[in-house]
Amino acid sequence: MMNNTRILFMGTPDLAKNILKALLENGYNVVACITQEDKPVGRKHVITPTPVKKLALEHNIPVYQPHRIRNDFEFVKDLNVDLIVTCAYGQILPHDLLTLPTIGAINVHGSLLPKYRGASPIQECLKQGDTITGVTIMEMVDEMDAGDIFYQQKIVIDPSDNYTSLLDKFSLCGSEALLKALPGIIDKSLKKISQNKDEVTFCGKIKKEDEHLSLDLLKKDFVNYVRALSLTPGGYLYFGEEIFKILECEVISDELVDKVGTIVKADKQGLYLQLKDGIIALKQVQRQGKKIMTYKDFLNGEKNFLHIQLS
RNA sequence: CGCAGGGUAGAGCAGUUGGCAGCUCAUCGGGCCCAUAACCCGAAGGUCGGAGGUUCAAGUCCUUCCCCUGCAA
Numbered sequence: 355m356m357n358n359t360r361i362l363f364m365g366t367p368d369l370a371k372n373i374l375k376a377l378l379e380n381g382y383n384v385v386a387c388i389t390q391e392d393k394p395v396g397r398k399h400v401i402t403p404t405p406v407k408k409l410a411l412e413h414n415i416p417v418y419q420p421h422r423i424r425n426d427f428e429f430v431k432d433l434n435v436d437l438i439v440t441c442a443y444g445q446i447l448p449h450d451l452l453t454l455p456t457i458g459a460i461n462v463h464g465s466l467l468p469k470y471r472g473a474s475p476i477q478e479c480l481k482q483g484d485t486i487t488g489v490t491i492m493e494m495v496d497e498m499d500a501g502d503i504f505y506q507q508k509i510v511i512d513p514s515d516n517y518t519s520l521l522d523k524f525s526l527c528g529s530e531a532l533l534k535a536l537p538g539i540i541d542k543s544l545k546k547i548s549q550n551k552d553e554v555t556f557c558g559k560i561k562k563e564d565e566h567l568s569l570d571l572l573k574k575d576f577v578n579y580v581r582a583l584s585l586t587p588g589g590y591l592y593f594g595e596e597i598f599k600i601l602e603c604e605v606i607s608d609e610l611v612d613k614v615g616t617i618v619k620a621d622k623q624g625l626y627l628q629l630k631d632g633i634i635a636l637k638q639v640q641r642q643g644k645k646i647m648t649y650k651d652f653l654n655g656e657k658n659f660l661h662i663q664l665s
Numbered sequence: 666c667g668c669a670g671g672g673u674a675g676a677g678c679a680g681u682u683g684g685c686a687g688c689u690c691a692u693c694g695g696g697c698c699c700a701u702a703a704c705c706c707g708a709a710g711g712u713c714g715g716a717g718g719u720u721c722a723a724g725u726c727c728u729u730c731c732c733c734u735g736c737a738a
Contacts, residue, residue, distance in 0.1 A: 394738065399667080596670095597735065622690085622702075642735045643670035647677070654689050655678035 357383050359540050362433060362455070363406070364388040364440040364447075369525055371405035373441045373462055376529030382536070384415055386433050390444050391419045427451045437540065440494065441528065449496050457540060459494040462528050466490060466506055468549040470557045471499035476520055478557035480582035483574065485511050487520075489528045491535040493546055500554075502546035505535035516584040516602070560587075567591050569615045569665070573605050573629045588640065591615070591664040598664060601646055602638035609633050613663070620660040625649035627664065 361384045363374050370389075377384055387410040395402040403411075410417045420426035423445045430451060438459035440447070452459045465475035466488040472478075479487040488508040493501035509527050511520065538544025560583075567589040571579060580600050583589040588599040612618050612628045619626035625636045640646040641656075653659060 397667085397734090397737090399738070599735090640735085644677090644734060646734095650690070651677045654676075654691095657678090657689085 357381055359383060359457070360385045360434060360436045362386050362388065362430065362435040362438045363410075364438060364443040365406045366390045366404045366444045367442055368405045369464075369521060369528070370441040370443070371409050372525035373439075373528055373532060374406055374409055376533060377439070378409075378413055380533055384410075384413075385435065386416045386418060388418045388420065388423065388430075388443070391421060423451065424448045427454075430454055438494070439532070446498065447494065452494055452496070457542075460504065460535075460539060461492050461494050461499070461501070462532055463490045463492060463499055464524055464528070466508070467492060467499060467503060468551070468554040470555055472557040473559040474557045476524060477517055477560060477582040479511065480515070480517060480520065481575075481578055483578045487511055489524060489531045491531055491539075500549065502548050504539055504544050504546050505531055507531040507534075516581040518585045565589055567600065569629065571629070573632045573634050576629055577603050577605055577634060584638075585646070593641070593662065593664055596642040598642070599640040599646075600636055600638075601640060603627075603634045603636045606633045606635050612661075615664045617659055617662045617664070620653055620662075622650065622653075625653060625659070 359382070361377065361382055363370075363377065363384050364387070365371070365374060366389050374384065374387065387406055389404045389406040389410075392401050392403045392407070394400065407417050407419070418429060420429075423443075427448060427450070431454060435455045437457045438447075438452070438455050439462070440459065441462040447459065463471075463475065464487075465471075465479065466486075467490040469475075470478045476487075486508055488506055490503055491505040492499070492503050495501040507527055507530060509520075509523050515523075535544060565583060565587055567576065567579060569591070580589050580603050584601045588601055590597045590599040592598065606624070606626060609632060610628070610630075611633070614628055614630045616628045617625065618628050618633060625639070626633050627636055636649055638646055638648055639652050641652070
């Protein structure tokens with residue numbers, strides 16, 4: 355019965371690819387995929403298909419890449435779809451598309467809704483210093499991430515987690531949650547519950563300027579902000595004209611020994627930065643043009659870094 | 666051919682006007698110490714990204730190819 359359900363999968367990055375993979379490995383009938391257009395990527399501007407497209411083509415699943423799904427979804431009618439499953443597709447689905455499938459349209463969202471509706475839920479929970487987050491399998495409605503909830507599964511955030519490691523957890527957990535919820539969604543036995551409007555919070559898209567770390571942040575927030583941006587795209591401070599990325603750091607003390615933004619220690623024991631409410635240790639850094647390295651490796655090649663000002 | 670930095674010991678870097686390839690960390694051995702990631706002594710470890718060229722002599726100069734990274738898209 356589940357094999358007869360005609361599923362249209364919509365998604366773009368690696369996370370979505372892993373969700374699609376889980377569907378395929380468990381025998382679901384994915385009749386087509388919609389993903390973003392191939393884009394020139396990297397320094398050489400090589401036109402690269404999205405991870406979802408690559409996987410779909412390996413399984414001989416037809417791939418559609420409309421420029422604007424809002425204006426171009428007529429082709430979906432001919433697919434006779436029962437269910438749309440989306441995960442990080444990257445475009446808002448028009449109302450008339452949501453009503454096409456016989457069963458409905460569902461989304462895999464990276465937070466415990468109604469918390470963190472929006473574009474960057476995985477980064478946001480790290481920024482906030484949360485210790486628990488999760489995935490939500492939900493019905494799609496016109497308003498973004500506002501649909502009723504079918505199923506939720508919690509994820510424990512470890513203090514050592516950053517965006518990259520948390521993304522791995524979401525790949526696993528998101529797949530698990532979807533597979534648990536799908537049978538009940540398809541046979542309509544799974545009850546959905548509406549979101550508590552009083553608990554709704556939002557998170558926006560991470561913009562370029564957000565990657566410049568702020569020295570106005572309290573040390574705890576600074577560390578969490580760095581976690582949210584690591585390893586990609588990576589938060590940075592300026593070292594003169596150069597970008598100096600900080601990929602991992604930790605709170606050391608409440609001491610105030612020098613101006614905010616000053617390197618107050620640079621030796622084997624650590625690379626310490628003064629913030630306005632204390633000192634943090636920079637553990638992994640990346641100088642412009644260089645690879646990511648530990649503070650020890652960095653200091654081996656960079657003498658005289660003590661008392662340097664970052665901004 | 667989008668802009669820019671780079672490739673030298675396991676890691677991070679220095680290497681001047683071409684003239685015996687170095688520093689710090691790590692590793693191994695020894696010493697000191699109640700002890701140590703500390704300190705002292707010693708050792709091993711390199712076709713200087715590849716190919717070609719100039720030269721008595723190339724890490725260094727010329728040509729060409731490959732790769733890594735930051736920015737931009």
